[in-house]
Amino acid sequence: MVEARELTKVFRDKKRGEIRAADAVSFRTEPGRIYGVLGANGAGKTTILRMLATLLQPTSGAASVAGFDVVREPERVRAQVGFLAASTALYGRLTARETIAYFGRLNGLSDAAIRERVARLAEELEMHEFLDRRCEKLSTGMKQKTSIARMLVHDPAVMIFDEPTLGLDVMTARAIVRFVRDCRARGKTVIYSTHIMSEVEKLCDTVGIVHRGKLLAEGAPAELRARWGENDLEEAFVKIVAADENEKGGAT
Amino acid sequence: MNRGSISTIYLKELKDSLRDRRTLISMIVIPTFVMPVLIFGVGKIMTKTFAKARAETPTVAVVGGAEPSAVAEQLRESGKFNVVEPGEDWRTAISDKRLRAAVEVPAGFEAGLREGRHGRVVIYHYEGELKSGLAAGELDKFFRELRERTVTERLEERALPATLVRPFDIVRENVAPPEKVGGNLFGGLVPYLIIILCFTGAMYPALDLTAGEKERGTMETLLCSPVARADIVLGKFLMVLTGSVGAMALSLVSLALTAAAAGMLLPGGVAEQGAGGSGGGLIPTIDPLGLLGVVAMVLPAAVFFSAVIFTIALFAKSYKEAQSYVAPMMIVVMMPAMVGMLPGIDLNLQLALVPILNLSLVCKEMLSGVWNWHYIALILGSTAAYAAGALALAVKMFKREGVIFRM
Numbered sequence: 001m002v003e004a005r006e007l008t009k010v011f012r013d014k015k016r017g018e019i020r021a022a023d024a025v026s027f028r029t030e031p032g033r034i035y036g037v038l039g040a041n042g043a044g045k046t047t048i049l050r051m052l053a054t055l056l057q058p059t060s061g062a063a064s065v066a067g068f069d070v071v072r073e074p075e076r077v078r079a080q081v082g083f084l085a086a087s088t089a090l091y092g093r094l095t096a097r098e099t100i101a102y103f104g105r106l107n108g109l110s111d112a113a114i115r116e117r118v119a120r121l122a123e124e125l126e127m128h129e130f131l132d133r134r135c136e137k138l139s140t141g142m143k144q145k146t147s148i149a150r151m152l153v154h155d156p157a158v159m160i161f162d163e164p165t166l167g168l169d170v171m172t173a174r175a176i177v178r179f180v181r182d183c184r185a186r187g188k189t190v191i192y193s194t195h196i197m198s199e200v201e202k203l204c205d206t207v208g209i210v211h212r213g214k215l216l217a218e219g220a221p222a223e224l225r226a227r228w229g230e231n232d233l234e235e236a237f238v239k240i241v242a243a244d245e246n247e248k249g250g251a252t
Numbered sequence: 253m254n255r256g257s258i259s260t261i262y263l264k265e266l267k268d269s270l271r272d273r274r275t276l277i278s279m280i281v282i283p284t285f286v287m288p289v290l291i292f293g294v295g296k297i298m299t300k301t302f303a304k305a306r307a308e309t310p311t312v313a314v315v316g317g318a319e320p321s322a323v324a325e326q327l328r329e330s331g332k333f334n335v336v337e338p339g340e341d342w343r344t345a346i347s348d349k350r351l352r353a354a355v356e357v358p359a360g361f362e363a364g365l366r367e368g369r370h371g372r373v374v375i376y377h378y379e380g381e382l383k384s385g386l387a388a389g390e391l392d393k394f395f396r397e398l399r400e401r402t403v404t405e406r407l408e409e410r411a412l413p414a415t416l417v418r419p420f421d422i423v424r425e426n427v428a429p430p431e432k433v434g435g436n437l438f439g440g441l442v443p444y445l446i447i448i449l450c451f452t453g454a455m456y457p458a459l460d461l462t463a464g465e466k467e468r469g470t471m472e473t474l475l476c477s478p479v480a481r482a483d484i485v486l487g488k489f490l491m492v493l494t495g496s497v498g499a500m501a502l503s504l505v506s507l508a509l510t511a512a513a514a515g516m517l518l519p520g521g522v523a524e525q526g527a528g529g530s531g532g533g534l535i536p537t538i539d540p541l542g543l544l545g546v547v548a549m550v551l552p553a554a555v556f557f558s559a560v561i562f563t564i565a566l567f568a569k570s571y572k573e574a575q576s577y578v579a580p581m582m583i584v585v586m587m588p589a590m591v592g593m594l595p596g597i598d599l600n601l602q603l604a605l606v607p608i609l610n611l612s613l614v615c616k617e618m619l620s621g622v623w624n625w626h627y628i629a630l631i632l633g634s635t636a637a638y639a640a641g642a643l644a645l646a647v648k649m650f651k652r653e654g655v656i657f658r659m
Binding site: 053055056057075076078079081083085087088089090091092093094098102103105106107108150151 | 256257260267268271272468469470472474475477479
């Protein structure tokens with residue numbers, strides 16, 4: 001289970017002043033469900049997910065992941081989380097097998113458990129062909145599979161995906177989407193951020209629309225479409241964001 | 253602190269680094285080959301150049317006097333000079349290295365010598381030019397001998413003893429053992445090389461493990477693991493330290509092997525000239541105990557370097573940016589290490605607290621067989637304190653989001 005309560009992150013920039021990358025964001029999601037974080041580039045999606053993965057500390061507010069507090073128990077939180085983003089790359093000079101084993105060890109797994117997990121993940125993700133090849137020599141699809149194996153090695157309860165299909169070809173992106181569905185089927189709590197509407201429609205049980213760090217609307221994709229009188233989620237998204245912009249314009 | 257996590261990170265970084273060509277060059281190739289190249293290469297070139305210059309019969313000219321032919325003839329007869337006609341532009345000829353040196357002999361010089369008058373001989377040469385210097389030296393020697401002979405003749409004419417103008421002789425004898433002589437001659441150079449190699453050995457892994465990881469996007473992957481930030485820093489830092497100490501160890505092994513080889517291959521070459529003809533060799537005169545002391549003193553400095561470079565490189569968002577921060581530090585390290593090599597600068601209480609310079613000075617003393625325990629303790633303590641401070645700062649910086657996620 002993941003719960004964010006009034007989660008806020010403020011960055012201070014010399015030129016731009018104070019930036020509220022996440023502004024009192026609250027949501028909750030359960031095991032066996034996919035929660036989508038939908039927003040344009042720069043909306044604050046990555047900041048929210050990084051706070052949940054304890055890579056960043058919230059300025060205010062709180063969050064718990066699998067029952068652990070992100071501020072007080074960051075290491076325990078990370079032990080329960082698998083985090084995959086475009087910015088989480090692989091060590092080029094390690095092989096796929098060494099990469100999985102390394103992160104297994106960092107997660108406290110024994111050598112025997114690591115061997116067993118590597119074998120199982122290689123089987124599930126069809127990695128045998130390139131398991132002993134250096135990551136720098138792998139294709140994008142192979143790298144993505146290795147990254148997935150890396151995030152799964154400790155069998156985390158919570159999976160956080162930050163725009164995982166960014167820059168991938170159609171086939172690799174489809175494989176990722178399929179894999180995220182599998183995670184839900186296995187009872188994982190999944191948080192999935194994207195700006196691609198079709199992925200949200202295909203995957204998410206609940207979606208939160210983020211704009212300028214604020215969570216503007218939340219609900220099932222069908223529910224959001226109905227609420228805004230649109231057949232297309234993209235149109236509903238545009239209306240939600242425009243309403244917020246108008247509100248801001250009126251206030252100033 | 254989790255030792256398991258630290259060692260997992262350290263071993264991974266070690267494996268990763270040993271697979272990287274750039275790290276191998278800075279950690280293994282440079283320290284292993286710098287010593288032989290410096291000693292064999294530079295030493296051999298110096299010996300050869302000097303020997304070649306000595307073998308040449310210098311071309312000189314006699315200028316100035318109306319009747320210099322007698323002196324020119326004596327110079328020719330000595331067989332040590334190739335005496336030529338000076339020509340109008342003999343000064344330019346020296347500058348252009350066509351003529352090595354010229355000697356101005358006043359008119360009536362020969363007659364003046366016979367009649368007991370005082371004369372003046374001027375030698376013209378190209379300052380700083382080796383062959384011209386050697387030619388001037390030979391000319392100087394020739395005229396000194398001529399002066400000696402003239403004095404002897406004049407004394408004999410007057411039936412006076414030679415001791416009248418030479419009442420006593422001055423003899424200099426070295427009493428320092430060869431290792432002390434070697435320590436004095438090379439005591440500055442060896443710690444200087446070790447300090448520089450320690451720094452360069454730490455430099456590449458430090459840049460690669462911080463800014464390099466940020467640039468490649470692997471830092472965020474690592475931060476997602478449940479390992480404490482301090483443990484990540486310690487694991488990475490140990491790798492940087494390995495680079496630094498590894499470079500030092502390899503350079504010392506290389507130094508020892510080179511010393512052994514130099515003793516065999518350069519008998520009477522650079523070896524004897526280097527030791528000032530004291531009978532010892534260039535490298536074998538270094539006291540092994542002093543060298544051991546240098547290693548012990550440099551170890552905390554390696555920790556200090558590793559932590560400082562690590563912290564500075566951490567601020568950069570790319571490898572290139574990190575290089576631009578760390579490269580100028582090389583000069584900061586080199587300057588005090590070089591000052592330590594200068595003769596006449598001795599350790600005192602103030603200098604004992606100046607990082608790097610204190611190390612350079614105390615190492616020089618230890619290699620010369622001087623063991624000033626108060627200063628050794630003070631320098632060891634202060635370097636260890638600087639190292640601990642730098643390491644604490646590295647951990648603190650690693651925990652700052654603004655540093656780790658600087659984009």
